[in-house]
Amino acid sequence: MSQHTLKLHVHFDIEHILNEMQTQGFSIIDGLYPLEYMQALQQECSTHLDQFRKASIQDGVMTEIRSDHILWIEPHLTLASKHIEQLACLSQDLNRYFFAGIRDIEAHFSCYHAGEFYALHRDNPQQKNGRVFSTVYYLHPEWHDDWQGQLRLQDIQDQWHVIEPQPNRLVLFQSDLLHEVLETKQDRLSITAWMRNSDPVLG
Numbered sequence: 001m002s003q004h005t006l007k008l009h010v011h012f013d014i015e016h017i018l019n020e021m022q023t024q025g026f027s028i029i030d031g032l033y034p035l036e037y038m039q040a041l042q043q044e045c046s047t048h049l050d051q052f053r054k055a056s057i058q059d060g061v062m063t064e065i066r067s068d069h070i071l072w073i074e075p076h077l078t079l080a081s082k083h084i085e086q087l088a089c090l091s092q093d094l095n096r097y098f099f100a101g102i103r104d105i106e107a108h109f110s111c112y113h114a115g116e117f118y119a120l121h122r123d124n125p126q127q128k129n130g131r132v133f134s135t136v137y138y139l140h141p142e143w144h145d146d147w148q149g150q151l152r153l154q155d156i157q158d159q160w161h162v163i164e165p166q167p168n169r170l171v172l173f174q175s176d177l178l179h180e181v182l183e184t185k186q187d188r189l190s191i192t193a194w195m196r197n198s199d200p201v202l203g
């Protein structure tokens with residue numbers, strides 16, 4: 001499919017999402033995109049894998065907390081940019097309902113190779129980086145339960161959830177919730193995006 005002819009408009013079940021955000025602080029949206037878009041996005045991701053950088057090196061400093069590889073999404077990544085446009089639409093609803101003040105979205109592709117993980121963390125540790133909501137969209141072609149690599153997340157009632165990284169699944173959660181990516185047994189591809197209420201500080 002030519003990326004120029006690709007028109008993407010997703011209908012979010014916004015009432016359901018808002019209700020889940022209100023009661024648990026996170027929401028899972030399955031089967032988000034038409035298959036042909038997901039496949040085109042996979043291809044965009046795979047053709048750029050050689051440009052991914054170790055996420056464990058931030059500002060030249062090494063951290064042990066994560067071992068995945070990332071590529072920040074910029075406009076030339078046209079298919080990934082369409083995903084960000086859809087998230088921007090969703091953020092308008094979140095703004096209307098939660099007065100969240102979201103003004104922009106920052107996002108990167110992530111690739112976890114077998115043996116890689118992201119230890120327990122919050123995406124907005126001291127509420128300094130403006131991240132209000134986090135989203136992860138999984139785009140590997142398939143996922144089996146015994147491949148591990150789950151997202152483990154504590155909800156606003158302190159209950160823990162283990163979420164499988166199923167392809168074409170979007171997970172939306174409050175950026176201040178504790179979560180981790182368990183060590184994966186297979187290559188795990190995703191786009192992580194943050195809805196922010198202030199100017200970007202990459203990292």
Ligand SMILES: O=C(O)CCC(=O)C(=O)O
Pocket residue numbers: 110118123136150151165179180181190192
């Ligand atoms: O890939 C995931 O399931 C979560 C990734 C994550 O926590 C992050 O990139 O901050």
Ligand SMILES: [Fe+2]
Pocket residue numbers: 121122123134179
């Ligand atoms: Fe995170």
